[in-house]
Amino acid sequence: MSTALSDPAGFINDNTVIAQATLVPEISLHLATEITPIWQASEVYLEQIGIEPPFWAFAWPGSQLIARFILDNPDLVQGRRVLDVACGCGLAAIAAALSGASVVQANDIDFMALEATSLNARLNNVAVTPLPGDLIGTIPDCDLLVIGDVCYNEAMAARIIPWLLECSKICEVWLCDPGRHYAPSMPLEVLIRQSVFVTQELESVEQRATTLFRLRDISAPD
Numbered sequence: 001m002s003t004a005l006s007d008p009a010g011f012i013n014d015n016t017v018i019a020q021a022t023l024v025p026e027i028s029l030h031l032a033t034e035i036t037p038i039w040q041a042s043e044v045y046l047e048q049i050g051i052e053p054p055f056w057a058f059a060w061p062g063s064q065l066i067a068r069f070i071l072d073n074p075d076l077v078q079g080r081r082v083l084d085v086a087c088g089c090g091l092a093a094i095a096a097a098l099s100g101a102s103v104v105q106a107n108d109i110d111f112m113a114l115e116a117t118s119l120n121a122r123l124n125n126v127a128v129t130p131l132p133g134d135l136i137g138t139i140p141d142c143d144l145l146v147i148g149d150v151c152y153n154e155a156m157a158a159r160i161i162p163w164l165l166e167c168s169k170i171c172e173v174w175l176c177d178p179g180r181h182y183a184p185s186m187p188l189e190v191l192i193r194q195s196v197f198v199t200q201e202l203e204s205v206e207q208r209a210t211t212l213f214r215l216r217d218i219s220a221p222d
């Protein structure tokens with residue numbers, strides 16, 4: 001069996017199947033269907049060199065609803081430069097590429113997420129440029145920044161939300177949250193809200209009420 005370090009693409013192929021997220025049947029992804037083997041495989045690897053858990057092996061409700069909204073409203077991304085931050089499996093980025101975005105970049109701090117995103121983009125015959133590293137605090141080079149399901153960790157949300165509000169002065173920013181504990185508490189524009197089926201083993205529930213928000217620069221005149 002491949003290891004993530006020596007052969008990331010082989011590791012992903014060995015530990016996933018090609019499947020579709022419930023809300024986005026148009027897009028095929030390398031996904032973990034039985035949670036235990038992939039988490040166990042990754043925990044062994046994680047012990048060896050300390051990588052992140054395999055977030056990239058699941059289509060979280062955040063990216064599912066962003067992707068659904070983009071595919072149903074392609075005019076909102078057509079001809080625009082889209083950046084998917086914390087892309088995981090890259091589902092939102094792939095939806096943007098399929099819907100006519102001029103350039104699509106996908107960012108994650110986990111190199112395995114970028115590898116999975118590249119494999120998934122290839123599976124759907126679209127071009128998505130991987131952008132490694134931590135972009136928080138930098139000035140985004142895009143027209144639309146999308147970010148899904150990042151408010152599950154207090155320290156992470158405390159860094160990301162103020163940065164996204166700053167970014168909203170420069171580009172459009174969409175944040176999709178499935179009711180995580182550290183979601184923004186200020187009132188935000190709701191683009192769409194709906195229930196998304198989730199992996200019971202991961203979430204301990206069958207569905208999560210998920211909301212796609214548009215962040216707005218409140219210093220700008222109406």
Ligand SMILES: C[S@@+](CC[C@H](N)C(=O)[O-])C[C@H]1O[C@@H](n2cnc3c(N)ncnc32)[C@H](O)[C@@H]1O
Nearest residue numbers: 055059060062063086087088108109110148149
């Ligand atoms: C729960 S997953 C969500 C993935 C994807 N957005 C989705 O909704 O399916 C969270 C992702 O955030 C990434 N992440 C965490 N901190 C990050 C940071 N500072 N910059 C970029 N990605 C980050 C993780 O590596 C992981 O892929």
